[in-house]
Amino acid sequence: MNENDVLNAPETEVKKTKRKPNGLDLAAKIMSVIVAFVIWIYAVNTEATLYEKTVAGVNVNIENIPSGFSIISGHGFTAEVKVKGKRADVLSLTAADITAYADASSCVESGLSALPISVDLPANISLSDVYPSSISVYFGVTISKQLPITISLKNYTLESDYVIEKSTPEIAFVTVTGPSDELARVSEARVTLEPGHITSSLTASGSVVLYDTAGNVYSNPYVSCSVSDVVVRVEVQTYRTVPLSVAFKYGYFTPNNSDISIEPGELRLKGNAEELEKIDKLTITTLDETDIDDDVVLISDINLPDNVVSADGIDSVKISVKHKNTTRRTFAVSNIRLDNLNEGKKYKLSSDAVNVTLRGDIGEYFSYFDESDITVVLDMKNYNDLKGNVKVPAEILINNESSSTMIYAVGSYSVSLTLE
16 A cells, blocks of 8 residues: 555544553552652751741840939830741741840940840741841939829719718828939829728728829839839718717706806717717816806817817807806804824814805705804825924815705815924
8 A cells, every 4th residue: 555545545444542541640640749748848847948037026125224324215116026947936936935135234324325136036046137226225314202192082972971081191102213304204103093982981002103294194114113002091081960068077057056058059070980970969078066156158178089070170169157046155164174183193273264155055944054064174194294384175064954955065175284
């Protein structure tokens, strides 16, 4: 068959054969892909393969600040740190894992200094670059000053008729230390409390916060305060109006024989609620009836319990005493008795009688009263070893047989005598 025969042969005579794929070929291809992936994973994680990453927001600490110096400006810097290492190690690295710092030990004078940034990294991680490479820090001279602690109360309510008298911190001052230029801006150390509903005095603790001259919160990591928290005593007081009264030493004054008035008749008190609850009335003074011979007006100071004051500033009262339905009579009493005198002790009275004034209810009984019903008693217990002229206080005894008539001696008495 020649060439033309072949060309002219029927198409059906030309047979083409194709190779069918088998299962082994497909498995080989899949295996090749898996092997290639494993090789790629190994390649990217092998020690010889390095990966780079930039970590932003790394805090820069300033270390080895010379004694006597403080940072005025330059704190709070952050840096961008470019690192390299194994991919897994680098990808897991965060800003918290990196330590960046500037060494200030070479600074010898105040002013602006440029400090290079150094970086410490975890093992197997190396540094490629840090930006910025240095920071500018302004150093100032360190000083200290004292500030009084002020108390601010917020978000509270009070019981009706209650007032906050004072808020007292357990310490009066704090010491603030830092750069002189910065301390000039600090004007107040304040403790703010939010006690809520207040029903009585209380004790609470609060944080000390510094404020600048403009009234804004002041914060600087290189300005320190001697204390961070302070205990505060908040004194809460209320009011109470109580009647005023007087007491009597012997009980001689009664509504039938005297009129006693007090001006003012009541007093508005201010103090701790616990203390005021104990006071139903206030006794101003105790009157000695024997010292009040006639009608009189007395001025008496008001003595109040601790932690209680007069809300209106009243510190004294006027006490008026008026006698009624009584009269006075004076007797020359010769019945003088010496008690507790040693046996054999000799004496001589300077007078045979003592004038004694009595006040009694007006009536027939007192009108017939005489000196025989009166005895002047001298207690000589402390005079037995004495000699010469002495004056001994006298007690007046009255033989009053009436249960309805008040009779008592007015004034004080003594007797002069000579002891041998």
